[in-house]
Amino acid sequence: MTRLSGITPSGHIQLGNHLGAIRRWAAEGKPEDLYFVSDLHAMTTSHNPARLRSLAGEQLAVLIASGISPDRVFVQSDIARELGALTWILECTCSYGEAARMIQFKEKSKGQAGVRLSLLTYPVLMAADILLTGASEVPVGEDQRQHVELARTLARRFNTTYGEVFTMPEAVLPPSGARVRDLADPTRKMSKSNQDSAGVVFVLDEPDQIRRKIKRAVTDGLSVPAYEPEERPGLANLLEILAACTGGDPAGIAAEHKSYGALKEATAEAVVETLRPLREGANALLKDPAELDRVRKAGAARAAERGEHRLQSALRLIGAG
Template sequence: MTQFSGIQPTGLTHLGNYLGAIRQWAARHHRDDLFCVVDLHAMTIRHNPNVLRARAREQLAMLIAAGVNPDIACVFTQSDLIQEHAALTWVLECVVSYGELARMTQFKDKAKGQDGVRAGLFTYPVLMAADILLHGAEEVPVGEDQRQHLELARTLAKRFNATYGEVLTVPRAVTPRVAARVADLAAPERKMSKSSGDQSGTVLVLDPPELIRRKIMRAVTDQVGEVRYAPESQPGVSNLLDILAACTNGEPRALAEQISGYAELKERTAEAVIEELRPVREGVRELLADPAELDQLRAHGAERARAGCAHRLEAVLKVTGLR
């Protein structure tokens, strides 16, 4: 059962991204699965080309360093198949309606109050559909924020097949395995985010150990003074327990009973996070320090992805009269 997962290089990867997605991909992937750094998606807003290039390489290195085996799953960068992705995107743009795109919730949210909104932000869901359909993915792990986009991909696949013939696989959404909800250390009422203006509460995967420790030791707790797992009444303490549990394969409530105070909770959480991220950080550093090795792995992934989708794209072009 082929799964497709994409990750944008639009910011520095934080602990929530790692625990919620990347670590799970590394733990469970199969030969037909595809993991894509979707750098084309990062162009829907103004960007720095050098930063995009560097972060795409960093993101690819992180997937591999985290344990996604490029000899098993297909790990690649979207822009290395830009001709293939762009070709199917155009075909699907001639299948989708304006009204369907105008109803996309994320576009309305992101475009609200902005001047000069890019057309790419409007058509972005079609590019996402092309990513999935080009590679014949049968399953796509999605959160609630992307479910509407996946439904559009399903609609376009069905419409294309009904119009031109059975060529595209209709994907289905799968719910990712539940991971700890990692909240901002400085503001535990909100999720940890790479787009947050204040990074004091965001632990980045590549942060050095001393910085990770400093951020966690300064995490917001409360005046209760008792270590309890109570997300509603003690969100800061509960967030630290969630993080500690995720990094030690423990259970938040059981851990709370073992810890006497907030200082001990922060210290144990800091140590657990540092040790969890250490091999990933070191692996990324090694890959980025060896450009030839990373380039070889990137080329290998692109070659596999291209070989896997070539027949499908050729069939699309043929049935639509372009071949």
């Protein structure tokens, strides 16, 4: 059984990505599971090529530094030839109506001029990601479940029409991770693509940057810490971050701290220490581009080899190979 998870280089990896997903991938992933940097998915809207390339390398370094085996990590564009061929096969299996009814396409294209065709077709590329690697489980949130269902539809249709090639993937909801909110605006999630980074802790931030951001975190006008997520979301966010870093309970942690200042200091130090090995490991790889390139090429070769027989079988059965 293979699980496939990806992360899109739309920005620098932030604390919520690590606490909510990446550290779980490193701790719980099985040898057959795969993790990839989905840089092709970041091209559906206007982007800076140099920045995209840099972010893809940075994210690969972070995934490896988190403890995920390099054997299970690759960058999506490094197998663009294989994915491109399979995407075309799947586009020839998919109807326009199936692609156009994807909720994300409807929402993101609404009222926009010059919408890229890739915004319509990227769910088919996502299906190629899944089917090429033989993934049987794809952990996704509700916003991506429809895309996995499309992959299932296309796999079933191809297998029924031309012959059995593809594993039928299942969308699975990932275990509930840490809920990390923006430090400057706790009404929204911390996001790597936020334009305003004042409330975002990035995993490669220096310790002093982290301390400053947490010290300036929005709380409320009260003075005694208490865990009340609905009434005091900013304070609850700090308590949940500290709990995620230390394995504690937010309500219990609140009772242990008598002031907001003490709580912020404890949270800052816990985040600094949680991210220290990740930052140091990733920076070491980024300072050794030859080694990172070697790891990247090896990961691409393994990913391509893993999907080659499926691609060749699909080409042959559809009459193109």
